[in-house]
Amino acid sequence: MSTAPTREPAWQHPTHAEHYRSHAEEFDACKIGMWLFLTTEVLLFAGLFCAYAIFRMKYPTAFSNGSHYLNSNIGMLNTIILLVSSYTMASCIRYAQLNEQRKLRFSLLFTIACGAAFILIKFLFEYMPKWAQGKRPGYLFEYPFATDPHEPLWWSVYYTTTGIHAAHVLIGMICIFFIYLGARRGKYGPGHYTGVEIVGLYWHLVDLIWIFLFPLLYLIH
Amino acid sequence: MSAFDPTDPHGFHAHEAHHGHHVVSGRTLVAVLGALVFFTVLTVMCSRAEIWVGNALHIAVPHWINVAGAMSIAVIKGTLVLLFFMQLRYDNPLNAIIFFFCLFTLALFLGLTSLDVGSRGMVFPWKANEVIAGGNSVGLTRQIGGVPMTGQVPIYEWAKEARPAQLGPKAFAAELAKHEAEHPHAPIVSDASHSRPRTGVTPGLFDAQAPEPHAGEAPAEEGH
Numbered sequence: 001m002s003t004a005p006t007r008e009p010a011w012q013h014p015t016h017a018e019h020y021r022s023h024a025e026e027f028d029a030c031k032i033g034m035w036l037f038l039t040t041e042v043l044l045f046a047g048l049f050c051a052y053a054i055f056r057m058k059y060p061t062a063f064s065n066g067s068h069y070l071n072s073n074i075g076m077l078n079t080i081i082l083l084v085s086s087y088t089m090a091s092c093i094r095y096a097q098l099n100e101q102r103k104l105r106f107s108l109l110f111t112i113a114c115g116a117a118f119i120l121i122k123f124l125f126e127y128m129p130k131w132a133q134g135k136r137p138g139y140l141f142e143y144p145f146a147t148d149p150h151e152p153l154w155w156s157v158y159y160t161t162t163g164i165h166a167a168h169v170l171i172g173m174i175c176i177f178f179i180y181l182g183a184r185r186g187k188y189g190p191g192h193y194t195g196v197e198i199v200g201l202y203w204h205l206v207d208l209i210w211i212f213l214f215p216l217l218y219l220i221h
Numbered sequence: 222m223s224a225f226d227p228t229d230p231h232g233f234h235a236h237e238a239h240h241g242h243h244v245v246s247g248r249t250l251v252a253v254l255g256a257l258v259f260f261t262v263l264t265v266m267c268s269r270a271e272i273w274v275g276n277a278l279h280i281a282v283p284h285w286i287n288v289a290g291a292m293s294i295a296v297i298k299g300t301l302v303l304l305f306f307m308q309l310r311y312d313n314p315l316n317a318i319i320f321f322f323c324l325f326t327l328a329l330f331l332g333l334t335s336l337d338v339g340s341r342g343m344v345f346p347w348k349a350n351e352v353i354a355g356g357n358s359v360g361l362t363r364q365i366g367g368v369p370m371t372g373q374v375p376i377y378e379w380a381k382e383a384r385p386a387q388l389g390p391k392a393f394a395a396e397l398a399k400h401e402a403e404h405p406h407a408p409i410v411s412d413a414s415h416s417r418p419r420t421g422v423t424p425g426l427f428d429a430q431a432p433e434p435h436a437g438e439a440p441a442e443e444g445h
Binding site for chain 2: 028031036038039042043049050053054072075076079080083084086089090093097098200201207208211214215219220221
């Protein structure tokens with residue numbers, strides 16, 4: 001701890017906005033607001049899931065071929081990485097509640113590292129080789145061995161869903177980094193961990209979306 | 222219930238004495254992570270087993286087993302994440318209710334769409350086919366007046382030919398007259414008090430070709 005012993009950490013004196021009666025009320029309001037935001041996120045992905053459902057029903061052969069082009073080992077590895085990151089994020093809240101500051105900071109950094117690993121694996125082992133082979137969405141499609149005329153559509157669905165999900169992972173990593181900066185200043189502790197909780201909810205939602213995207217894209221054939 | 226507090230008539234602070242949030246134990250979190258990883262490996266193995274059974278034992282596993290298996294495992298994993306990692310189990314129930322209604326909306330959205338798209342073929346077999354520009358009656362053979370005809374054009378174009386062939390010229394003329402009577406088209410007149418409908422005010426700007434001159438009007442000449 002670099003903080004001087006005479007200075008108390010910031011979490012011991014949490015402030016709240018004037019329109020709240022107490023810090024606890026602010027916490028509850030923030031949390032409900034975040035859950036409302038998460039519902040809009042779910043409905044954003046609901047549109048994509050719906051597009052997936054319609055196109056799979058219309059063009060089952062293209063989607064069956066498509067899932068066979070994906071390597072479920074890489075998908076499984078990425079799923080486990082995200083699950084572990086979700087675990088460390090849930091632990092962050094626990095460490096803040098127990099005032100274990102070192103573990104809190106380490107877990108935040110570890111969660112960011114898991115997110116980075118997820119995105120790196122996605123780009124290096126999935127997007128880049130596939131793009132080079134011509135497995136591209138829509139009119140960019142150049143893969144010469146397709147057996148179904150609707151395979152470009154499959155790649156459109158694949159790149160849109162996983163791309164928007166990867167963007168969420170990236171945004172989540174940035175948010176967790178800001179939480180890490182706050183944690184370094186001693187902002188979070190037993191009485192005050194609203195930021196950790198809110199960003200954690202976002203990160204778990206990203207995990208939740210992937211839990212459904214993974215079987216839909218990789219496993220259903 | 223505690224005694225009435227005049228400084229806090231609505232009981233906003235009453236719960237603060239025991240407001241301490243639930244601290245999920247480390248063992249619970251590890252157990253949930255273990256279950257999640259187990260189900261991930263299980264769902265991948267199930268998917269591979271179905272392919273293996275099909276290839277090695279020549280047993281065709283119905284497709285719905287693949288879909289139902291993968292999705293039910295995903296639902297179990299999602300529930301674990303929601304209950305323990307997102308702490309809905311220990312949280313204010315209002316948050317769970319909000320999310321439940323979101324999932325209800327999602328179910329309506331996906332369910333009704335699937336019901337529509339998935340059952341179209343039960344009513345009209347040609348609607349089960351892929352969607353192509355101009356409708357998909359091209360190549361479809363139907364009985365028109367006892368004679369099988371194969372469509373070469375979009376279905377509404379085809380109907381313009383098929384209906385007269387089915388009814389005969391006299392009956393069709395009567396139907397046409399009835400249609401004209403029910404949906405009268407205003408005659409296109411152009412005189413001093415009626416202008417010709419067109420898109421835009423500048424002649425020739427929006428029309429594909431120069432408009433017809435008005436009655437009694439000499440066409441504009443170049444160089445004027």
